[in-house]
Amino acid sequence: MANLNDILILLPELYLVVAACLLLLLDAFMKPEQRPLLHWLSIAVLLVGVYLVVEGQPSQAVTAFNGMFVRDGVAEVLKVFALLSTVLVFVYAKPYLMDRKLFIGEFYTLTIFAVIGIMLLVSAGSLITVYLGLEQLTLSSYALVALNRDSRLSSEAAIKYFVLGALASGMLLYGMSMVYGATGTLDLAHLHMAATQTSMPNLLVFGLIFMIVGIAFKLGAAPFHMWIPDVYQGAPTAVTIFIGSAPKLAAFGMAYRLLANGLGDLAHHWQLMLACLAVLSLAIGNVVALVQTNLKRLLAYSTISHMGYLLLGLVNAGPEGYASALFYAISYALMSAAAFGVILALARAGFECEEIDDLKGLNQRSPWAAFLMMLVMFSLAGVPPMFGFFAKLLVFQAAIHAGFLWLALVGAVFAIIGLYYYLRVVKVMYFDKPVEGTEIHLQGDVSVRLVLSLNVLALLVLGLTWGPLFGWCQSVFVG
Amino acid sequence: MIDPQMFQLVCFYAFAAVTVVAALGVVTLRNTVHAVLALVLTFFSTACIWLLAEAEFLAIALIVVYVGAVMVLFLFVVMMLDINQEHLREGFIKFLPVGIIVALIMLGEMLGLIGVRAMHQQVMGANPATVAGMSNTEWLGQALYTQFLLPFEIAALILTVGVVAAVVLTLRHRTGVRHQKASQQVLVNARDRIRVVKMAAVAPAAPQPAPGKETTP
Numbered sequence: 001m002a003n004l005n006d007i008l009i010l011l012p013e014l015y016l017v018v019a020a021c022l023l024l025l026l027d028a029f030m031k032p033e034q035r036p037l038l039h040w041l042s043i044a045v046l047l048v049g050v051y052l053v054v055e056g057q058p059s060q061a062v063t064a065f066n067g068m069f070v071r072d073g074v075a076e077v078l079k080v081f082a083l084l085s086t087v088l089v090f091v092y093a094k095p096y097l098m099d100r101k102l103f104i105g106e107f108y109t110l111t112i113f114a115v116i117g118i119m120l121l122v123s124a125g126s127l128i129t130v131y132l133g134l135e136q137l138t139l140s141s142y143a144l145v146a147l148n149r150d151s152r153l154s155s156e157a158a159i160k161y162f163v164l165g166a167l168a169s170g171m172l173l174y175g176m177s178m179v180y181g182a183t184g185t186l187d188l189a190h191l192h193m194a195a196t197q198t199s200m201p202n203l204l205v206f207g208l209i210f211m212i213v214g215i216a217f218k219l220g221a222a223p224f225h226m227w228i229p230d231v232y233q234g235a236p237t238a239v240t241i242f243i244g245s246a247p248k249l250a251a252f253g254m255a256y257r258l259l260a261n262g263l264g265d266l267a268h269h270w271q272l273m274l275a276c277l278a279v280l281s282l283a284i285g286n287v288v289a290l291v292q293t294n295l296k297r298l299l300a301y302s303t304i305s306h307m308g309y310l311l312l313g314l315v316n317a318g319p320e321g322y323a324s325a326l327f328y329a330i331s332y333a334l335m336s337a338a339a340f341g342v343i344l345a346l347a348r349a350g351f352e353c354e355e356i357d358d359l360k361g362l363n364q365r366s367p368w369a370a371f372l373m374m375l376v377m378f379s380l381a382g383v384p385p386m387f388g389f390f391a392k393l394l395v396f397q398a399a400i401h402a403g404f405l406w407l408a409l410v411g412a413v414f415a416i417i418g419l420y421y422y423l424r425v426v427k428v429m430y431f432d433k434p435v436e437g438t439e440i441h442l443q444g445d446v447s448v449r450l451v452l453s454l455n456v457l458a459l460l461v462l463g464l465t466w467g468p469l470f471g472w473c474q475s476v477f478v479g
Numbered sequence: 480m481i482d483p484q485m486f487q488l489v490c491f492y493a494f495a496a497v498t499v500v501a502a503l504g505v506v507t508l509r510n511t512v513h514a515v516l517a518l519v520l521t522f523f524s525t526a527c528i529w530l531l532a533e534a535e536f537l538a539i540a541l542i543v544v545y546v547g548a549v550m551v552l553f554l555f556v557v558m559m560l561d562i563n564q565e566h567l568r569e570g571f572i573k574f575l576p577v578g579i580i581v582a583l584i585m586l587g588e589m590l591g592l593i594g595v596r597a598m599h600q601q602v603m604g605a606n607p608a609t610v611a612g613m614s615n616t617e618w619l620g621q622a623l624y625t626q627f628l629l630p631f632e633i634a635a636l637i638l639t640v641g642v643v644a645a646v647v648l649t650l651r652h653r654t655g656v657r658h659q660k661a662s663q664q665v666l667v668n669a670r671d672r673i674r675v676v677k678m679a680a681v682a683p684a685a686p687q688p689a690p691g692k693e694t695t696p
Binding site for chain 2: 021113120126132133135146202
């Protein structure tokens, strides 16, 4: 039975549910011209959520609702950054949405509902909570992708996302049912104990394989990456930025809960599977990105390769590996938000700024935007001293310590190949002549420019002083 | 005398076979209405399997909710859509052999590795409802509102998202549409609706024959 203690543990999530419902009601009774108020309220709601997560954090891991919900350090880090990156999404998305008549309250409420799904997912203590949190997140995402329903591309992307997502959920559930059949428990903590004593180890491994397929799909790791480019390109950029940032933290959280918390003793099985996924993701992501002309598709393939790097950390299957993968997920969420943030800031009504050619000569038109984009590209590519460089370094280190030297070498080779397409964007901005008749400038009000600049500069600052953040990531996996 | 355990096993395999065949029918039948009917059969035989597993409430809920309500709605939708079915089937035959081979290989591998025999040996715990001395429905309700309260509430939240998503994706504000204004309709009173007019009573004139009628005999 739920008691007050359970409810206090779940407070941030409960608060967000209530807030999202209130925003939904408020939106229904609001005049269209009052909607900017909703925008600021949503941001405030998320920031208060961050406060509640940090403030109420217990010193030790606690569980609520019969172990269905776990509140520990990992969940705290993931929730804080998921909420913060969603704040960034809201700030960047506003001018874009207003230009395209998509500035509706449901964008905010659906996104907050998706964030609630993320928070439940990363705090899951049971297979059921994992699945339900995931559905909460993806169902909101499908609707967000289809938000611009007059666009054919957008609807097509949503349908693809929905069908493939349903397939992946089916795989995940199938795997969970096998794991339940083999161990007789849904609780992740009990699963950890039961996994070693099962009388049907084969069934358990089968379940593990199907669950890894589900996880790989949600991460967007090759060969389960098919949906990523189409969804990234088809969705309105304001939605792409969300799908590219916070849910990656959720996917890491899900992989951690299922693989490390639940089936940690089967690590010798899943390490090699994740290594294969990592190599494929690195290869497909980096090589296919070389020939892209659309910026959103380029970033989509770049996501696939980054998920490969994240998997390098998970392959370690120890506290060091989890910490580096968590650090990588955070860095990727911030970098992705910044990259799409620049695209959003350059887009305006009737002009999406989606093609790489659209950025030609950006330095002459808008030097600050070009500079910001250059820093983001350097960070994504992993050029020192940016944030992305240290994130890559740490996952390589984790892979080497786990005895996967070859994997780290493959990662390094593909990082160098990847350098080419990131630098091509920089070259186009700085050395190509601007196309006549296209005027691109930073759009949006002061808040957008300020937050965007701070976000990008944070990539530089966190690159120079990455110690404290990594220390935080390490501390949550100790013990 | 039939061994009850044997009888149960035979029933299970019979229902399972019907389920699998019907599920195959859902994806292979050309006529969409037939496919939906096959889905009804799938649900029905699944409900039978659940009854065998002593999950009576779930079985009945499946029949009442899915077969009774959802599938009927599905049938309506499918009948209204009028899909060009030949177009949808393009490439189906071409990919069918590959699909069947892959599916059979996977099935064979899984059965070989996990083993049908091992499945039979797996002993599940006793039915918790029987142990607690409750009816299936009662026990399910208790578990749902105590142990599984959080997942239950999250499921409710997911449904909320579904409703919001459905509204945002389908609601269109058209201009120039004549709406009924319910708020104004209820404000009306009888005096505005009916006006009783008093008229002096006048004797009716003698009925005149209709002009067209004269030619008819």
